[in-house]
Amino acid sequence: MNPETNVPAAAVVSPTAKSVPATSSDRIMAVAYELFSTRGVRDVGVNELIERSGVAKATFYRHFPSKDSLVLAFLEQRDKRWTMDAVLSEALRRGSTPREQLLAIFDVFGDWFAREDFEGCSFAKVLVEMGPVHPLGQASISYLAKIRGHIQAAAEAAGLVRPEEFAYSLLVLMKGSILQAMEGDLQAAKRAQRMAVWLMEHHGA
Template identity: 70%
Template sequence: MSTEAKVPISDAPSQVASPEGSAKSVERILLVAYELFSRRGIRDVGVNELIERSGVAKATFYRHFPSKDSLVLAFLEQRDKLWTVEAIVSQARRQGQTPVERLLAIFDVLGEWFRRDDFEGSTFIQVLLEMGPSHPLGQASINYLAKLRGHVQALAEEAGLVDPAGFARSWQILMKGSIISATGGDLDAGKRARQMAGWLIEHHKA
């Protein structure tokens, strides 16, 4: 219970600008956390398992992350970058030629993702339901879901659709619903959502 000597970790509060060997521990922790958290959720993975699987001492873990929640925050940020942006949005942008095609390609990408054997559901939705909308981690999940909605809205604006904000909200209802249905076993959820998404686009054309 020493109240003094709080080691200032001002050298590497963020993830970028890694000085040297210490970054390897952080990277290993984040890698394991990504694996376990995205597959099994937050509450089901304890700190002891995390440090064991990443071959890191507990003190090392807490030197880099002041709490489990802060690791979860870093994980959510990584998930947004690797999954939302790279795996979904950028992939859909590459697959379509026109803005409308790029929008619809989102559900093609989702549909393929549903069929992967390592399909694990949506992290942000799961954390939101696990922790509740008032918990900081639930709030963070809501923010990342809003960020994803921003990508959809940008695509809608490129397509010249009317009311792109409302369009994006309806669009996200289809995304969330198809993800939940896929989690429940409906592998055709992507196809069904894509069909409804087409109607949504039609009704938002000028």
């Protein structure tokens, strides 16, 4: 996510931050992360992945027996780099209480939406592309459920009533704000944050 104006750039983890890959597997994963996060899954072919990563076809398939196996590895890395490092960890840093941390998610989103490399939610995009029955769609559903679990835990810590229902509702606001931002609404995060305040009041905070 974009840093706050008073936060050193080095202290913020970007979900699309690039580093120098050390191995052929790392190079493939770095290319896959960039392409899948920005263009989705179906639009990216194995030949392009091989060409962009500079490895032989045999090397590619030695590390990843199929394109689907690479997408699964991408989703796992996306969960760590985007969900955990870029969103949840940053929201924890910005808020001093569970309630503030839940609302800070939308502050983090606001910075992210303003970035030139804002790419949307990969889990939702893969789910829409592949469908809920496909293994990749199922994996995306699992990662979205994991996010919901983090929200529910924070809601419980904040003393909200019906924390599971709250988590489902907040995730609606999160996903909706991302889609709205993809339409060009740079105030989507603020709008969703205001609704999140009302939601918290409904759940007793």
